[in-house]
Amino acid sequence: MTLLVLYLGSVADWALTLHAPGDDGDGDGDGDDEGKGEIKHGAEFRKIQERVEQADADAGIVYADPVRGGRVRPDGVQLRWAVASAKRKNPSSSAAAAAALGAGGDKDGWVPLEPGQLPFWCLDETPRRLRVPYEEDADQIRHPTGVVGVAEVEVAVGGESGSKEEGKEREALGAVYDAVFGKQAAGKGDAWEVRTLAGEGRHPPGRVVLAAAQEGGSNGTGAADIKITFYTDDEDWVGKTIGGKVDDEHTLEFKLVAATSK
Structure with a gap:
């Protein structure tokens, strides 16, 4: 569980990840060095998407497909990940679709949930220890x-x-x-x-x-x-x-x- 940036007295968001014993995030999918191909843990995450979609059809809440992202650390190390957030389907109408676009949604009427109501997912494609190096120096995580x-x-x-x-x-x-x-x-x-x-x-x-x-x-x-x-x-x-x-x-x-x- 990860807590993200704080703003105006609020927790902006919080995240979950997928991890397996002995898995350091090196990428067990079909992705290459450019972050293409199958997303790491993609098959496992699709099962979660399916369970959520079937959980309460009336609510219309689903998790979007993971979107790749990343950055380069100051020391030149490349970090790659994929994130997926929850979204909700507005009533099917052109007016609802237009309102969704104004609320940060898409043309099909999907709108993101308010931050914090449900966690988003962050799936590491490069070793997680590179993004979260808490094991390398205990002093840097001591509060x-x-x-x-x-x-x-x-x-x-x-x-x-x-x-x-x-x-x-x-x-x-x-x-x-x-x-x-x-x-x-x-x-x-x-x-x-x-x-x-x-x-x-x-x-x-x-x-x-x-x-x-x-x-x-x-x-x-x-x-x-x-x-x-x-x-x-x-x-x-x-x-x-x-x-x-x-x-x-x-x-x-x-x-x-x-x-x-x-």
């Missing part, structure tokens, strides 16, 4: 708070709290989470366990929680409120909250819990 991983991502569904629309949206998103993670909801709202590539032995798996819209949140706009809890291995920080007011309208806070091994 003063002792944070070692993500404990929980709570997504509060957009819409007015308790409304029919909020209930339908939560059901639709829940069906997608079930398709991605498997049906394992239990406890606080609807929750799904998420394992990380580097967290084994350092802390328990993280989890994603789909919660009801909160009174006084940023909802009513269709956006999701996201709360983040981190694992820390520093006892002095356990139980504390870091962050604060970003501007007159936004607050950014992270909770810290103990990273006890499972």
Whole structure:
């Protein structure tokens, strides 16, 4: 699980990836040095796309096909990946298609979901250790708070709290989470366990929680409120909250819990 850029007191987005034992991202598809051919993990990701598409046809939520990207590091090393985000089908009409284009969608009426409601996917085609070199130098990932991983991502569904629309949206998103993670909801709202590539032995798996819209949140706009809890291995920080007011309208806070091994 990866958290991305923070802006205006919000988490811009968060991502999942696919990984197999002994897999360092060297590319087991048919791609070449120019990033052409079959995308790494492409066949596996297509199965996820199919499960999501079948999860709730009425919701019209799917994952788009992966789009290749990349960059060159300052030391000249080429990084390549492919990303795929969730999108939703607007009612079939020319007006809806035009509205979709205005909302960042396409001519067929597909519009992207608000960032954070569902994770996007980042599939490494070059070794992941080149993009995320945490194993090469432990000092570069050591945080003063002792944070070692993500404990929980709570997504509060957009819409007015308790409304029919909020209930339908939560059901639709829940069906997608079930398709991605498997049906394992239990406890606080609807929750799904998420394992990380580097967290084994350092802390328990993280989890994603789909919660009801909160009174006084940023909802009513269709956006999701996201709360983040981190694992820390520093006892002095356990139980504390870091962050604060970003501007007159936004607050950014992270909770810290103990990273006890499972």
